[in-house]
Structures are given as structure tokens and as C-alpha cells.
Amino acid sequence: MESASFVRCLLIDYSKAFDTISHPILFQKLLDLNLEPNIVTWICNFLTGRTHSVSFRGILSPWKSITASIVQGSGIGPCLYIIYAKDLKPLSPVNVILKYADDTTLLVPQNSPTTLEVEFSHILQWSSTNKLKFNTVKTKEIVFHRPRFPNRSLPPLFPGIERVSSAKILGVVFTSTFSPEQHINNFIAICNQRLYLLSQLKHQNLSDQALDMIFHALIMSKITYALPAFAGHISTAERNRINKFFRKANRRHLVTQIFDIDTLIETTDFKLFRSITYADHCLNYLLPSKRNYTMQLRPKAHNFTTQSTQLYPPPYTHYPF
Numbered sequence: 001m002e003s004a005s006f007v008r009c010l011l012i013d014y015s016k017a018f019d020t021i022s023h024p025i026l027f028q029k030l031l032d033l034n035l036e037p038n039i040v041t042w043i044c045n046f047l048t049g050r051t052h053s054v055s056f057r058g059i060l061s062p063w064k065s066i067t068a069s070i071v072q073g074s075g076i077g078p079c080l081y082i083i084y085a086k087d088l089k090p091l092s093p094v095n096v097i098l099k100y101a102d103d104t105t106l107l108v109p110q111n112s113p114t115t116l117e118v119e120f121s122h123i124l125q126w127s128s129t130n131k132l133k134f135n136t137v138k139t140k141e142i143v144f145h146r147p148r149f150p151n152r153s154l155p156p157l158f159p160g161i162e163r164v165s166s167a168k169i170l171g172v173v174f175t176s177t178f179s180p181e182q183h184i185n186n187f188i189a190i191c192n193q194r195l196y197l198l199s200q201l202k203h204q205n206l207s208d209q210a211l212d213m214i215f216h217a218l219i220m221s222k223i224t225y226a227l228p229a230f231a232g233h234i235s236t237a238e239r240n241r242i243n244k245f246f247r248k249a250n251r252r253h254l255v256t257q258i259f260d261i262d263t264l265i266e267t268t269d270f271k272l273f274r275s276i277t278y279a280d281h282c283l284n285y286l287l288p289s290k291r292n293y294t295m296q297l298r299p300k301a302h303n304f305t306t307q308s309t310q311l312y313p314p315p316y317t318h319y320p321f
Contacts, residue, residue, distance in 0.1 A: 004110035006145040008155060010120065011167055013138035014127070017102035018072040018081060022131045023047055026070070026084050033083065043080070047071065068131075088126050095119055100170060116141075116158065136160055142167045147177045172226045180230040184238050187222050188245055194218045198254040208256050215255040224264055228272045231265040277302065 001007060014020075026047075030040045050066040070080045078101045085104070090097050092114035096107040106123065108116040127134050141163045143154055157163055166175040166182050173183035197218070198211060206214075223242065234242075242261040250258045276283045288305045 001144065001146070005149060006110050006143050006154060008108045008110075008116045009142045009144060009167075010106040010108075010116060010158075010161070011140045011142070011169070012104040012106060012123065013135040014102060014104075015133040015135045017132060018077060019069040020132060021068055021070045021081065021084055023067060025130055026080060029083055029086065043076070046076070084130070088123070090114070090119055091122050092119070103170065105169065110155075116155075120158075140164050140167055142174070142176055144174075144176055144178065147179075170226070172229055174230075178230075178233050180233045181235075181238060183230060184234070184241065187225075188241065191219045191222055191245060194222075195249060195252070195254060198249075199252065202254060208253075211254055212256055215249065219249070220259070223261075224268055227265060227268045231269070234261070234265075273302075 098105040
């Protein structure tokens, strides 16, 4: 969005992605990773030799061999799918494919030399080669743009793909203008329903300590989920709505503490930042370079080069005043 007027986002959906993984293709991709032979053998033994049957009205069908899938629900299943999709890459370095397990998202900015249509054809070809069934009905397109961007300047509709103004990506509702209002409406509605559950438990003489524990598990987890991803777009009115909900919960004695959304944002941002400072974090590469201090300075929260220090003028600069 810093160098383009809009970014096209394609939310790709596969039909039963975990259940249609081809074992021969997966085993070949495992061999290409140069893993220890005993690890590849263990995974192959884990997936092969499985059978299933169907029982209906007391009648048991013959046992059939399972020649696909990665045992959805298993601990190793998501990792195997990541390996399976590791060679799915965009044609242009300007475009981005985001993959989280079987959730695949394609981002194509306005100034990309490779259009969304060409990238989509490439993904279709990859899906066919890897025996994954593309679900056109559930695949959606959303065009991210600035709030005042005229609709007439948006790219033409993608044939066969529905264009939406909002979409849920990994549990967070994003609109085409990055407004978090719809996401906030959703989790406040859910949290109000869970407050009713807490009130019923309170009538059963549940202790304040237990109510606090359930409040954190059912409500605070919903509000703080992915909070750093949309906190910067929350308006003053929306912050007041969230704080009003916290005051209502405390007024009804369903939680012993009054929370504040600004404090929560600061806490979650700091927690995320501390996680990113570790070298093995997936966002660590976004951090600026570290500073090498040559003198004893007062303790700081981090030793990274911030933008403010980079913008300081050189010494002996003459100002008009």
C-alpha cells in the first residue's frame, strides 16, 4: 500500500486439503529435504498400511486401504502439509503467497508485472499436479485500498470468483479499507453471550476466583486474539465500546478487575516485540539493525536502531531560528 493504490488479495480454498494429500508426492518431497533416512521411514510407516471401514445400521463395510491424507488431527499433520506445499511460490517476486497450514492467500499489488490472473493460472496448474482440488465457490477476492479510493478505479472483477468487501483471515475480519469495526462487532457480540454464561455460573455460587479464571479463558482470550494485528486501526469510539463492555462485566461482578483496552494493546504489543527479538521468530527479519554501543548508557528496552535515531540531523546543523 506504500507504493500502490490497491492490493488484490485472493483467499484460496481447497476441498478437503488434508484428506487429499497424495502419499507418493509427499514421500518424494520428504526425500528432497535431505532428512535423516530413519525420519523419512518413520513418517512413511506412520501414513501407510492404514485402513478404514464404514458402519451403517449395524452393517460393516469391507476394509479399504487409505492411499491419501495425512491423518487430520494428528500432531505431525500440519507440518506434513507445509512440506507438501513448500514449492508453491509466486511467479513474480513482487507478489506474495502466504501459507498457514492449508490456508493459502495470494497478494498482488497494482504495480506488479505479473497479474492476478496469471498467478491464479499458475496456482491451478500446481494444484492439479499435486492432486489438490480447488474450491472455486469458497475462494474469494478482496481488494485492499485506502478509504477514499474511488471504486471506479478498482480492477475488473475476476471471472468465476466472488469479490467481497470483508473476509476472515486466520480468525480476524479484515475489510477492504482495514477497518476493524466488523471484527470488533463480532467479538463483542460473542463476549456478551459468554457474559450470560458467567452470570448463570455466578447464580450457582461460583467463587470470584473461578469466575475470573473463566473470564480470562472465554472472554479475554477472544478480545486479545491477534490484537497487535488490528489495534493500530481501532478508533476512539471503538475503544470506548470495548471499555464499556469491561465496565459492564465488572459492574455485574463477573470479574474482579476493570480492564482497559489501551493497556491491553500496550501489553500485547510489548509481548509480541519481545518474541520477535528472538532470532528464530518468523518476523525477526523485519527488525532494524542492532546498535553497537561504545559507552555506558542507561539501560534501554532494546538495542535496535529506531527510526527516530536515524532521522537525527548531523552535528553543527544551522537552524533558521
